Amino acid sequence: MSEAENPISVADGPASATVSSIPAYRALPALARDPLGALVAFGNASRGSVVRIGLGLLRPYLVTNPAHVQHVLRDHSAIYLRDGSGMLWGAVKRLFGEGIMAEGEVWQESRRILQPLFTAKRVDAMVDVMADEIYRAVDEVPAGRVLDASAEMSRIVCRAVVRVLFGDKVSVDDAVRIVAAQDAISASVVARVLAPFVPNSVPMPGDRAFRDNAALIDDILLPAVRRARAQPDGGDDIISTLSRAKTADGRDIDERQIRNDTVSMFASATETSYRLLTFLWPHLKAHPDVAAALYREIDDVVGDATPDRSHLARLTYTRMVLDEMLRLYPIGWLIPRVAAADDVIDGVPIPKGATLLVSPYITQRLDAYWDRPAEFRPDRFAARPAERRHRYTHYPFGGGPHKCIGQHLFYLEAQLIVAAVLSRFRVRVHTPGIPAPRPAASLRSGGKVELTLVPRGAV
């Protein structure tokens, strides 16, 4: 195919330019047709170089090479910032405000307070309670009925994390309502994520849904925050920890920041995990060999027992399946940054104010770094020391100072959920094929996934 025919080939700029670009007349139609597919195609066409994408008013730099990703997220993180008025973060900030999802001093303060709750030691100590909640949540799944996988996964994940992260301050029913509101919010911000230059004062599609659902979340969480501040209970849940924390100069954290961090932590702890698990079931149907290996491992390791901490270290294939799912469906698929100063990445000048698009979804699907990247093959994560990849070839949890604080929790929780479901049930997936992922503020399944859980004894 000649370049003229190829809608997404990368055009070299004039001889003086040092960055290639994809002109708007090619980029926009391709993105309108299939945004995720187009971005991966841009990444493949750029062959590891930083490339600019013409999006009309905005011409972001697409950063896909693992070494360049490390440059932006980790090595030069002091100049590549989340910009609260820019792509994605502008929309995110309307819900989460200043706190752990922001940047600068307030972010630092929130991270300092929250990170100790997520050390491997602390999370390991939560495992027994989490395993118990998961077992009971899976027990309540109506076996033999056609279920919406996303709704069931959301209920199980809420049950798993609400007790360990929010103690008795948020009920599971309220948690499920918050998740539904978050879901509506994530979908409502798509227009603003794609057009960050439109000021908040100009109405856009989705604004009303955003406001209504944000108010619903506040109605549930704000009273819990106010009660915890008025009557401290010394608990180690997120709301109590934030309520008694002090700033570096000894002041109380104000109510707004506690609200912002509570909402942020709630959203990151629930939405990510249940969306990832929803993607899993159609893959098991499409890959009976992987499903068989997974059932075999869970039979061998868990058998008829209740999955608990003693099983986790031996659920190695389950972990490989999760890593492969995170490669294909990194829920935090887009990590934009804005350059706070001039810089150069591998010979490409990046001017102050430039928007950079870093995306694990793209890097993790590029031909240059993965063998047959479109295929679902968990065994690519088998430990093979000779095949060490660059650490930013697979980075579903980001990297550098903003790296996800829930990574360890996610693996334990997801391993326990998969083991709890598959040790008791055979999963029959009714949805044909594999629904394509759909990009919103986070990645979600583009179609409903329906399944039935059949008790193993009945198969």
Ligand code: HEM
């Ligand atoms: C499938 C599971 C998950 C994925 C794929 C994921 C992905 C990510 C990514 C890519 C970032 C980096 C954002 C950036 O650099 O701007 C991040 C940050 C974060 N994640 Fe996760 N996450 C997951 C689960 C969780 C869980 C379970 C929690 C909490 C219990 C959590 C809490 C957070 C928080 C608080 C941040 C912000 C950290 C900061 O800016 O300092 N995540 N996550």
